[in-house]
Amino acid sequence: MKIWHQSLTTIDRVPHYRDAIIKHVSRIARQDVEVVLHGMSEETYPSHYPGIFITHSYLQNLHREQFVRAALTAEKAGYDAMFIATIPDVGLLEARTLVDIPVVGYGQASFHMASMLGDRIGVVNFLAPLADQLRQNADKYGLGGKLGPIVQTEVGFEDIMAGFNDPEPIIESFKKAAELAIADGADVIIPGEGPMNVFLATHGISRIGDVPVVDSFAAGIKMCESLVDLRKNSGVYMTRRGFYNAKPPVEAVERLREMYGFIPSPNPKDDKGLSVKGIGV
Template sequence: MRIWHQSFTVLDDVPHYRDALRRHLTAAARPGTEVELHGMAPGTYPSSYPGVHIGHLYLTNLHREQFVRAALAAEEQGYDAFFIATLPDTGFEEIRTLVDIPVVAFGNASVAYAATLGTCVGIVNFIAALEPQIRRNMAAYGLGSLVGPIVQVEAEFTDVMAAYDNPGPLVDAFRRAARKAIDAGANVIVPGEGPLNVFLADQGISRVDEVPVIDSLATGLALAETRAEFHRRSGLRPARTGMYFSKPDMAMVRAARKFYFGGDR
């Protein structure tokens, strides 16, 4: 089984994260599953790291095209599933209308799974600008009532990268943020974005006090494997009705993409 993992980062720009991500997903995968890491194109973020871009709607929508292109390539190349490995689930609703292979998204999968362990999901991340997008996404998925407090770790992207060499300060900052979410009613925690998730998994953190902490990336991978297996056995795929699920004629898609992007991509 081959799973296409798609990150919002330029992976070679963040080798600590890339290497930790590879170790983590390789360890989490089932025997026989190959997870292939893919990031954004080199030069995508010429002046600032992804955490700045991801908080602006227009920039996010521009970058979404790379996720769409990747998903189309994944299906064409015979991958068994496509994993959108970013908390705001960039392109998820669009991509699942374009391909028939299973599409799994970090935020959707981790919150849905968290609901099997608790009744109020606290999200702890380090990009404050994401909160409106996360809440809008969860409402669209029908999961909005499950999401309670969204709390920010007192750290930035560079702090998360530095923590691979000096983990203590970030571990303490995460626990403080998680306890704020717990005090506000959360009884299960979803961490995001991916770099924080992988860091916590590397540190063996699966609980804060008596509250479970979801390994969001491992959860998404497990769902991608399960969806791929069911798709192979029975052809299981999403609904194909209405604007948010129906699949357009691909000749029409190719013509529109050629018009906007200058080639049949």
């Protein structure tokens, strides 16, 4: 099985994060699974940190094309599934309408996993402007009633990158924010961004007292594995009814993509990801 991982970061510019993803993904993916890591194009952000370029609605929406193009490329290149490895699930709904391989979002997989582990979901993140989007997404996924507090940590992206070498301050900051969410009624916690999730998983943080901390990367990869297996073994895959799910004609897709200046039909030879082989079970 081959899974396309798509980050919202330019992944090669954040080597601490990239290397931690490699170790984590190799541990959680099955031995028959290859996960190929992909980041945003090098020119997307002026520095290694996305920052304001993902925390405003219009700016973030402009990134959808890279995720849609990735999905089209993945299917043409023979991938079995795609994992959108960012909690806002950028381009998730659009990508699903265009390809028949499963497309799984970090946010949706996390919310559904959390809903099976607890009754009131708390999110601990460091990008405060995303809170509105996370609530809107939870409503779309049918879980708005279970989403409780969203609490920000005192540390940010750069701190977490440095924390791979000095973890204790980051762990303490996360625990402090998680305890605030728990005090406000949360009984399951989702780490709000990929870097925080991978950092916590790297350092074995899976509970705060009696409260589970969802490993969102693991939830996403395992959901990809399960959906691929489900179709292979039972023939079950997503609905194609309705505005948000129906698959448009290929000719119409390619015509409008060309008109708007996008590559009409991406070339699978443009796949330049970093392969990670699973060693899990």
